[in-house]
Amino acid sequence: MANLNSLPLYEIIQRKNGVKRVVEIIILFLLLSLLIYRLLFLNDHGLTWLLALLCESWFTFNWVLIINIKWNPVEYKTYPDNLVQRAIELPSVDMFVTTADPVLEPPIITINTVLSLLAIDYPAHKLACYVSDDGCSPLTYYSLSEALKFAKLWVPFCKKYNIQVRAPFRYFSNDSLTSSTNSSNWEFHQEWRRMKDEYELLCHKIEDAAQKSRPCDFTGEFAEFSNVERKNHPTIIKVMWENKEGLVDGVPHLVYISREKQHKHPHNSKAGAMNVLTRISGLMTNAPYMLNVDCDMFVNNSNVVVHAMCLLLDSNSEKEFAFAQFPQVFYDGLKDDPYGNQYVVLHEVSQI
Missing domain, CATH: 1.20.5 (Single alpha-helices involved in coiled-coils or other helix-helix interfaces)
Structure with missing residues (x-):
């Protein structure tokens, strides 16, 4: 043996x-x-x-x-099943999402990224999602609040039926009902319809809020946004959800952060936001590993963190890894990519 x-x-x-x-x-x-x-x-x-x-x-x-x-090109083939068989203790992971402008980066895109991260196949009590809002936008915070309500339905649905694409906008944009392996399941039909209706309701709420000059009443949990300027405001940190019971299949921690900004003070764009995320997460959850994505990305493989851990945790390997980079795949691109948005030369010529 x-x-x-x-x-x-x-x-x-x-x-x-x-x-x-x-x-x-x-x-x-x-x-x-x-x-x-x-x-x-x-x-x-x-x-x-x-x-x-x-x-x-x-x-x-x-x-x-x-x-x-x-x-000397090589490919790395990971074996997640061996990770389970070796009974390796999975470490905690802090997931970072950065956004800066609710107009150029609409909140509906950001929340889809967050929802895809909250639903990945990994023990939920070992995950924490930090959203950095450099625009200090009440609309972004309101959208995350509404998305959190949807996440409590979406995450169990994805894990129950092993949904692969876990960004709702992408999942429902395709004919996901007929293409699913659960398509003949009557219970799945009912829940699928419910999830789609809930997601459409979420989209309508965000669209309605975006059209108003005041997306929400600046009272209660929104009071901090009442008199803020985008480039001149104190730090706002809100723990939106905490998995207090440590449920493995629950919703991971969700934290909203808008770092302090002052006039005539360099903020170093995304690099500055990442520094703040690292410091705050170090005080709150202090995970040994971090997953960093932009607000317009989503996870198209629910086991993405497990695949990364196969590289990062293999003590039998002669190589030691501190960084794992996954290929970036673009969706809905123009035919033949006339403007080079898919980076074909970079990914398929220069680096292969």
């Missing part, structure tokens, strides 16, 4: 790269030949060739860097 502790949590798979290596070496040889040719006849052509030589030298330098990245 094999020792469970010897089970690998991930595997490094070498990718075949023979043909690409030959092509890259030929291109590098041609670039070096061009540089030598420029140098040999530089005195005959003067300034024009000198400028060309400098530009081509810089291009060659960049090409060498790209070859260095692409020379």
Whole structure:
């Protein structure tokens, strides 16, 4: 019987790269030949060739860097089931979401990101979601408050029926009812319809609030927003939800943060917001791992944290990881990507 502790949590798979290596070496040889040719006849052509030589030298330098990245490509295949079999204690994770402007980054997008994080497959009592609102917007806070009510229905629904795409706007935008493996289940039909109605109601509430000059009554929990300026206000920290009972399948902690801002004081944009999130989370939950996403992202794999832990927790590996980066996939892009929004050259050419 094999020792469970010897089970690998991930595997490094070498990718075949023979043909690409030959092509890259030929291109590098041609670039070096061009540089030598420029140098040999530089005195005959003067300034024009000198400028060309400098530009081509810089291009060659960049090409060498790209070859260095692409020379030995590998894939990491993770084994979440082995993580369970080895009975490794899963660590806590603090999840950070940053937003800065309720107009450029509509709250409905932010709450979908938050909902997808709250519903990931990981012990809920070991998760905490921190939302940084650099716009200090009562609309954003109001939207999160309403989204939290929906999350108490959405999270159990996702985990009960093993929903994969857990951002509601994306889940309901497709024909998710007929494509689901539970489509023949009458109970699932009923709950699916209920979830869709609840989400549409949530969207209507946020849209109505966005159209008003005052999205909410500045009383009670909204009192701190009554006399604030976007770029001049004290710190606002609100624990919106706390999983006090430590329920594994409950809703994770949810914390709203709007850091202090003053006129003529540098705030360092998202980097400054991340520093504040790190300090506050260190005092409140102090998780050893952090998951950072933008407000316009969502989790398209409910086991994303478990896959990351396969890399970060494998004590049998010769390598030690401190950082795991998942590929970014874009949705609803234009056909053939005429404006290069999908970063095809970066992800499929330069880094492969």
